Amino acid sequence: xxxxxxxxxxxxxxxxxxxxxxxxxxxxxxxxxxxxxxxxxxxxxxxxxxxxxxxxxxxxxxxxxxxxxxxxxxxxxxxxxxxxxxxxxxxxxxxxxxxxxxxxxxxxxxxxxxxxxxxxxxxxxxxxxxxxxxxxxxxxxxxxxxxxxxxxxxxxxxxxxxxxxxxxxxxxxxxxxxxxxxxxxxxxxxxxxxxxxxxxxxxxxxxxxxxxxxxxxxxxxxxxxxxxxxxxxxxxxxxxxxxxxxxxxxxxxxxxxxxxxxxxxxxxxxxxxxxxxxxxxxxxxxxxxxxxxxxxxxxxxxxxxxxxxxxxxxxxxxxxxxxxxxxxxxxxxxxxxxxxxxxxxxxxxxxxxxxxxxx
Amino acid sequence: xxxxxxxxxxxxxxxxxxxxxxxxxxxxxxxxxxxxxxxxxxxxxxxxxxxxxxxxxxxxxxxxxxxxxxxxxxxxxxxxxxxxxxxxxxxxxxxxxxxxxxxxxxxxxxxxxxxxxxxxxxxxxxxxxxxxxxxxxxxxxxxxxxxxxxxxxxxxxxxxxxxxxxxxxxxxxxxxxxxxxxxxxxxxxxxxxxxxxxxxxxxxxxxxxxxxxxxxxxxxxxxxxxxxxxxxxxxxxxxxxxxxxxxxxxxxxxxxxxxxxxxxxxxxxxxxxxxxxxxxxxxxxxxxxxxxxxxxxxxxxxxxxxxxxxxxxxxxxxxxxxxxxxxxxxxxxxxxxxxxxxxxxxxxxxxxxxxxxxx
Numbered sequence: 001x002x003x004x005x006x007x008x009x010x011x012x013x014x015x016x017x018x019x020x021x022x023x024x025x026x027x028x029x030x031x032x033x034x035x036x037x038x039x040x041x042x043x044x045x046x047x048x049x050x051x052x053x054x055x056x057x058x059x060x061x062x063x064x065x066x067x068x069x070x071x072x073x074x075x076x077x078x079x080x081x082x083x084x085x086x087x088x089x090x091x092x093x094x095x096x097x098x099x100x101x102x103x104x105x106x107x108x109x110x111x112x113x114x115x116x117x118x119x120x121x122x123x124x125x126x127x128x129x130x131x132x133x134x135x136x137x138x139x140x141x142x143x144x145x146x147x148x149x150x151x152x153x154x155x156x157x158x159x160x161x162x163x164x165x166x167x168x169x170x171x172x173x174x175x176x177x178x179x180x181x182x183x184x185x186x187x188x189x190x191x192x193x194x195x196x197x198x199x200x201x202x203x204x205x206x207x208x209x210x211x212x213x214x215x216x217x218x219x220x221x222x223x224x225x226x227x228x229x230x231x232x233x234x235x236x237x238x239x240x241x242x243x244x245x246x247x248x249x250x251x252x253x254x255x256x257x258x259x260x261x262x263x264x265x266x267x268x269x270x271x272x273x274x275x276x277x278x279x280x281x282x283x284x285x286x287x288x289x290x291x292x293x294x295x296x297x298x299x300x301x302x303x304x305x306x307x308x309x310x311x312x313x314x315x316x317x318x319x320x321x322x323x324x325x326x327x328x329x330x331x332x333x334x335x336x337x338x339x340x341x342x343x344x345x346x347x348x349x350x351x352x353x354x355x356x357x358x359x
Numbered sequence: 360x361x362x363x364x365x366x367x368x369x370x371x372x373x374x375x376x377x378x379x380x381x382x383x384x385x386x387x388x389x390x391x392x393x394x395x396x397x398x399x400x401x402x403x404x405x406x407x408x409x410x411x412x413x414x415x416x417x418x419x420x421x422x423x424x425x426x427x428x429x430x431x432x433x434x435x436x437x438x439x440x441x442x443x444x445x446x447x448x449x450x451x452x453x454x455x456x457x458x459x460x461x462x463x464x465x466x467x468x469x470x471x472x473x474x475x476x477x478x479x480x481x482x483x484x485x486x487x488x489x490x491x492x493x494x495x496x497x498x499x500x501x502x503x504x505x506x507x508x509x510x511x512x513x514x515x516x517x518x519x520x521x522x523x524x525x526x527x528x529x530x531x532x533x534x535x536x537x538x539x540x541x542x543x544x545x546x547x548x549x550x551x552x553x554x555x556x557x558x559x560x561x562x563x564x565x566x567x568x569x570x571x572x573x574x575x576x577x578x579x580x581x582x583x584x585x586x587x588x589x590x591x592x593x594x595x596x597x598x599x600x601x602x603x604x605x606x607x608x609x610x611x612x613x614x615x616x617x618x619x620x621x622x623x624x625x626x627x628x629x630x631x632x633x634x635x636x637x638x639x640x641x642x643x644x645x646x647x648x649x650x651x652x653x654x655x656x657x658x659x660x661x662x663x664x665x666x667x668x669x670x671x672x673x674x675x676x677x678x679x680x681x682x683x684x685x686x687x688x689x690x691x692x693x694x695x696x697x698x699x700x701x702x703x704x705x706x707x708x709x710x711x712x713x714x715x716x717x718x
Contacts, residue, residue, distance in 0.1 A: 038445055038502045042401060048448040048483055048498060055488040089407040091450070091496040124407055124496070129414040131490035137450040137483070139407060139498040 035081070035150050043149055044086075045142040047077035053133035063101045065217045066136075067108030069298075073240060074140035075116055075221035076300035080238040081150040082226045083142035085118035091137040093128045116223060144230075151229065151236035151304060153253035160234060160305035162258055162325040165222050165317075167215075167268050168243045168303070172296020173289075174216030176201060177209060189292070196288045203285065208273050219300040226302065228315035233304035241297040243324075244346045247333045250305065257330030260346075262337045264324040265290045271320065294335075294346065402508055403445075404501040406436035412492035422460045424576045425495075426467030428657075432599060433499035434475055434580035435659035439597040440509040441585045442501035444477035450496040452487045475582060503589075510588065510595035510663060512612035519593060519664035521617055521684040524581050524676075526574075526627050527602045527662070531655020532648075533575030535560060536568060548651070555647045562644065567632050578659040584676040585661065592663035600656040602683075603705045606692045609664065616689030619705075621696045623683040624649045630679065653694075653705065 035043055049070070053059055057066045071088060078085055090109070113120055118140065128135065144150070179185045180201055189197050204212075222238070229236060235250045247258045266286045269276070276282055305327055315321070325336075334343035408429070412418055416425045430447065437444055449468070472479055477499065487494065503509070538544045539560055548556050563571075581597070588595060594609045606617045625645045628635070635641055664686055684695075693702035 038401060038403065044403065044445070044500070046446070046448060046481060046498075046500065048450055048481060048496075050450040050452055050483045050485045050494075050496065052452055052485055052488050052490065055486050086403070087405070089405060089498055091407055091409040091498075093409055093411055093494050122405060122407055124409045126409045126411055127414050128490070128494070129411050129492050131411065131487070131492045131494070133488050133490045135409075135452050135487070135490070135494045137409065137496040137498075139405075139448055139450075139496075141403070141405065141500070 043083075043144050045078055045081050045083040045144065045150070046139065047074050047142075048137065048139040049074055049077075051136040053135070055133075062108075062217075063104035064108030064111075067105040067110075068112045068218060069108075070136055070138050071109050071112040071116075071118065071140070072219055072221050072300060073298075074138050075112070075118060075223060076219070076238040076240065078140060078142040079221045079223045079226035079300075080236050080302055081142070081144070082148055082230050082233075082236070083144045083150075084223065084227070085116055086141045086143055087119045087121040088113070088138055088140040090120055090123035091135075091139075092123070092125045093131065093135040094125065095128045095132050095134065116221065148230050151233045153235050153237065153250045156235035156250050156254035156256060156305040156327055157307070158256055158328050159308050160327045161308045161323045162247065162260070162303065162305055162327065163233075163321055163323050164239070164243065164268075164301055164303045165225055165319045165321050166299065166301040167272050167320075168239050168299050168301045169289075169293025169296045170212050170215035170272070171219060171298040171300075172242070172293045173204075173208075174212035174214070175296065175298070176292065177204075177212060178216065193288070193292060196284070197292055199281075200285055200288045200292075203279070205273060205275065211272065215299060219298065221300055222302045222317070222319060225315065225317040225319055225321075228317045229302070229304055232315055233306050236302060236304035239297060239299045239301045239303055242293075242295040242299075243303065244294045244333050245297070246303060247325075250303075251327070251331060251333060254327070255331070256327045257332050257334060258325055258327055259334045259336050259343050260325035262290060262335055263339075264322060265294075268322055268324070402442075402503050404437055404440050404442040404503065404509070405498065406433050406501075407496065407498040408433055408436075410495040410497075412494070414492075421467075421576075422463035423467030423470075426464040426469075427471045427577060428467075429495055429497050430468050430471040430475075430477065430499070431578055431580050431659060432657075433497050434471070434477060434582060435578070435597040435599065437499060437501040438580045438582045438585035438659075439595050439661055440501070440503065441507055441589050441592075441595070442503045442509075443582065443586070444475055445500045445502055446478045446480040447472070447497055447499040449479055449482035450494075450498075451482070451484045452490065452494040453484065454487045454491050454493065475580060507589050510592045512594050512596065512609045515594035515609050515613035515615060515664040515686055516666070517615055517687050518667050519686045520667045520682045521606065521619070521662065521664055521686065522592075522680055522682050523598070523602065523627075523660055523662045524584055524678045524680050525658065525660040526631050526679075527598050527658050527660045528648075528652020528655045529571050529574035529631070530578060530657040530659075531601070531652045532563075532567075533571035533573070534655065534657070535651065536563075536571055537575065552647070552651060555643070556651055558640075559644055559647045559651075562638070564632060564634065570631065574658060578657065580659055581661045581676070581678060584678055584680075587676045588661070588663055592665050595661060595663035598656060598658045598660045598662055601652075601654040602662065603653045603692050604656070605662060609662075610686070610690060610692060613686070614690070615686045616691050616693060617684055617686055618693045618695050618702050619684035621649060621694055622698075623681060624653075627681055627683070 035045055038044055051057055051070055075085055175188060176197060179188050186194060237246050237249060239246050251258050269286060269289045276285060279285060333346045335346055336343045410416055410429055434444055534547060535556060538547050545553060594613065596605050596608060598605050610617050628645060628648045635644060638644060692705045694705055695702045
């Protein structure tokens with residue numbers, strides 16, 4: 001949800017409404033999920049997303065991949081709240097009925113639904129009128145057990161460690177490879193970094209390429225990890241917009257600054273590509289890897305903060321987890337390049353819709 | 360949701376999924392709302408709708424009216440299930456940011472939200488890419504108290520009476536007036552009935568005109584009535600597609616036929632327009648009124664069935680209610696023109712999207 005636009009037009013009466021409704025609403029606009037408490041000991045989580053053809057997915061994308069990702073991106077929001085899926089609704093606005101597209105799209109969508117026990121419970125399919133692009137909206141519902149009411153972004157504290165699952169940025173690497181295939185690498189790279197990115201992609205091992213394409217085309221929602229973070233994490237979100245951009249949400253809500261460790265981020269990549277350390281250009285390649293992927297989203301890995309020194313509370317959930325930074329007094333997201341150097345501030349260039357209209 | 364398309368592509372694994380999810384799903388695709396039972400004694404209702412500019416609303420419509428109706432059409436689905444609103448999500452796909460449109464749209468939307476205690480809890484606003492038409496998706500959540508699990512369409516029984524609230528078709532009358540204003544009456548009338556409809560609109564009293572425009576532009580969700588129907592109604596739905604079309608859903612799901620009484624339907628209109636009975640063309644005008652409005656939707660009045668002879672169970676809810684027919688063995692929706700005549704079968708021409716693609 002684009003904050004400025006939404007807050008300007010839709011958010012003002014929220015607190016009044018939340019109160020009017022018997023205090024049912026615990027969290028509304030602004031977190032990964034809304035949280036409602038319809039009954040004691042029961043928290044309902046809701047998340048919704050719209051995907052527009054050519055804006056959020058390529059017209060040439062395999063429809064089954066679009067279907068899988070449409071649901072997974074919403075399931076990932078539930079994961080970031082530590083909630084379990086209950087079901088989802090689907091709204092499709094279609095220029096015309098394309099049986100082949102629908103068959104493929106639904107196969108990917110329903111495969112994710114089956115895999116994560118999240119049944120399609122309703123929806124609406126309408127003609128798009130003279131619109132030529134498909135529009136897909138999905139709303140997912142989930143619940144958390146007991147008294148868990150989510151990991152709000154404002155709950156982070158100074159001295160918290162910043163943890164991530166998997167290798168954030170891996171899907172971005174997949175996207176770079178896809179653009180390279182299309183001969184359009186310049187469309188998702190700054191001109192100044194184009195040459196370095198081309199050099200990087202030229203030496204990527206096949207296994208890492210496959211892993212990056214997998215992360216892009218078939219991301220996994222970290223639902224099990226989200227469950228295990230109950231009682232461990234303070235703030236948590238999913239990396240749909242990239243580490244630097246998403247972490248900024250936590251720092252803003254908690255009035256803190258995040259300092260990421262370049263060494264820790266490099267270690268994530270070395271775990272995926274151990275031979276890199278022996279490469280003659282290892283330092284330069286690693287730097288390119290970290291910087292080009294810091295702002296890349298669509299990973300759906302989780303990022304959370306927790307009190308430092310509790311590494312024993314680290315949770316096993318079939319996915320690697322790493323401490324990549326810490327929170328402290330201040331604002332913004334920073335990167336510490338060396339142990340003793342001053343951190344540099346990262347400007348977020350996470351994907352913003354309507355950027356011209358809003359800024 | 361368009362049944363054929365949805366069932367072809369999305370519905371097959373539903374029952375399996377519902378079971379997989381621990382029996383949480385009580386009702387899925389096909390009713391006004393999906394119903395989930397996330398916890399004992401708690402039923403969650405979900406309904407969702409997509410509105411596309413030029414398909415579901417006029418580009419020239421007052422945006423506040425579009426906002427009001429967008430939410431009310433979903434609240435009406437909750438009403439038809441006897442559920443109370445908890446909150447809703449909003450997905451907007453916009454060709455560009457139009458501050459004036461957004462300000463008006465949100466004022467109407469949030470007015471309905473405030474009036475019916477249904478806070479906006481989240482959403483997504485995206486660029487529509489090269490699409491030129493706005494797309495609005497709303498998903499609403501509600502709950503019912505105690506053990507009430509909705510009024511399923513399949514629960515109607517032979518000999519049930521068919522009841523309606525208000526004056527179904529009033530919004531259709533408003534639509535006819537609006538098309539007349541635009542000089543486009545032929546767009547929503549059969550050529551064979553155009554002359555009679557023009558004659559009817561020419562003699563409509565101002566009060567009824569106002570009432571019809573009100574029904575079209577500011578329909579009310581019958582939430583209180585829906586609550587009061589607990590223990591009274593068997594099957595219930597809201598008249599979003601018109602009496603003849605919506606009643607067909609009940610008859611199909613319950614394997615029965617509905618026989619509407621022309622006399623009872625005429626009585627509804629005479630209640631709104633008592634002087635009509637003294638008009639020289641009273642019979643012809645009344646017939647035109649009934650037939651042109653039978654297929655008109657967007658009223659959001661409720662239609663329900665209940666055991667006959669229990670008129671004492673009629674519920675007071677600040678809205679007139681009338682018995683307009685009965686159910687019996689057979690199929691389809693029929694109209695009895697006189698006490699002793701054979702009923703005639705009504706063909707539903709309720710609005711169907713993609714009609715060319717689906718049939």
